[in-house]
Amino acid sequence: MRRLSRKVGQVRIPKVGWVRFRWSRAMGEAKSFRVTRDAAGRWHVAFAIIxxxxxxxxxxxxxxxxxxxxxxxxxxxxxxxxxxxxxxxxxxxxxxxxxxxxxxxxxxxxxxxxxxxxxxxxxxxxxxxxxxxxxxxxxxxxxxxxxxxxxxxxxxxxxxxxxxxxxxxxxxxxxxxxxxxxxxxxxxxxxxxxxxxxxxxxxxxxxxxxxxxxxxxxxxxxxxxxxxxxxxxxxxxxxxxxxxxxxxxxxxxxxxxxxxxRGGLPLGGPANREPQRDLLLVG
Structure with missing residues (x-):
């Protein structure tokens, strides 16, 4: 694909050639694309970008x-x-x-x-x-x-x-x-x-x-x-x-x-904790 202006681009479709499309959002590098036609008769091109x-x-x-x-x-x-x-x-x-x-x-x-x-x-x-x-x-x-x-x-x-x-x-x-x-x-x-x-x-x-x-x-x-x-x-x-x-x-x-x-106590849970073993005193 290539960009013609801020809102217009072109994509090369096999057996068709270069086709213009509206550049609706910012995109990175795309490895593939898919052309579809919806029930209203509109054509869309979708690029595989995560x-x-x-x-x-x-x-x-x-x-x-x-x-x-x-x-x-x-x-x-x-x-x-x-x-x-x-x-x-x-x-x-x-x-x-x-x-x-x-x-x-x-x-x-x-x-x-x-x-x-x-x-x-x-x-x-x-x-x-x-x-x-x-x-x-x-x-x-x-x-x-x-x-x-x-x-x-x-x-x-x-x-x-x-x-x-x-x-x-x-x-x-x-x-x-x-x-x-x-x-x-x-x-x-x-x-x-x-x-x-x-x-x-x-x-x-x-x-x-x-x-x-x-x-x-x-x-x-x-x-x-x-x-x-x-x-x-x-x-x-x-x-x-x-x-x-x-x-x-x-x-x-x-x-x-x-x-x-995150390893903390759940909200609403008991706040009391048992004393550490090394702090227990033997009388």
Missing amino acids: PEPIPAPGTGAAVGVDRGVVVSAALSTGEPLTVPTLGEAEKKRLLRLQRALARARSGSKRRAKVKAAVARLKARDGDRRKDWVEKTSTDLARRFDVIGIEDLKISAMTRSAKGTLEAPGRNVRQKAGLNRGILASGWGRLAARLEDKAPGRVWKIDPRYTSQTCNACKHVARESRESQALFRCVACKHQDHADVNAAKNIRDTAEGYAVAA
């Missing part, structure tokens, strides 16, 4: 990340992060196109044209989600030394609820909507990119009871989570945003794991 991990800030700061559907990622600092989606006008246009696609005759040119327009809108939505994940993961890797995130089994969580003819599922439409919301929030990609950019600094935490545990007094009660957004402890009356409270619990656990990995 980027360097983002260095830790060295401040000792830790953060917990609680992933959800309404709030895509709630941080223990109190910051709610939400994946950008299509605007209202774009959603209405997508709905009109999908209706037109349903009415179009199979194999017709009109159907192919409408199908390409739907693919372009969905690709735009996917591009925004990928851009959000990249910016969010880079920001977290630069700001925090320890990053705690739930160890979620996303493939199992988004499995269809249809069931079989003999044992049909229940609330299939509601489960399908939940699955779409989970996948649209970019849970898996966010966790993967955090591990790529901050290797050794990301701790996956067991998600059980993180949303039912009070971060102030550690009391566990399902009744404390009054709604999707409100957490009010039934024991100490501590009140917080439900997702932020869960993110704080994730952060505390991740800090304990990080301290234990």
Whole structure:
């Protein structure tokens, strides 16, 4: 490959020749590349380059990340992060196109044209989600030394609820909507990119009871989570945003794991230590 200007480069493709591409980011030396075409009809060239991990800030700061559907990622600092989606006008246009696609005759040119327009809108939505994940993961890797995130089994969580003819599922439409919301929030990609950019600094935490545990007094009660957004402890009356409270619990656990990995005592563990043998007095 060779560079023509700040934003334009050329790559030599076998049996095609030199092809221009948009130079979207800084690159090192590439040993190979791959050319692909997506569902929207766009061509992409990807170079095989392993980027360097983002260095830790060295401040000792830790953060917990609680992933959800309404709030895509709630941080223990109190910051709610939400994946950008299509605007209202774009959603209405997508709905009109999908209706037109349903009415179009199979194999017709009109159907192919409408199908390409739907693919372009969905690709735009996917591009925004990928851009959000990249910016969010880079920001977290630069700001925090320890990053705690739930160890979620996303493939199992988004499995269809249809069931079989003999044992049909229940609330299939509601489960399908939940699955779409989970996948649209970019849970898996966010966790993967955090591990790529901050290797050794990301701790996956067991998600059980993180949303039912009070971060102030550690009391566990399902009744404390009054709604999707409100957490009010039934024991100490501590009140917080439900997702932020869960993110704080994730952060505390991740800090304990990080301290234990460095050879220290886990946070919250016993501080008393037995005396050394060479200091024992024999009376």
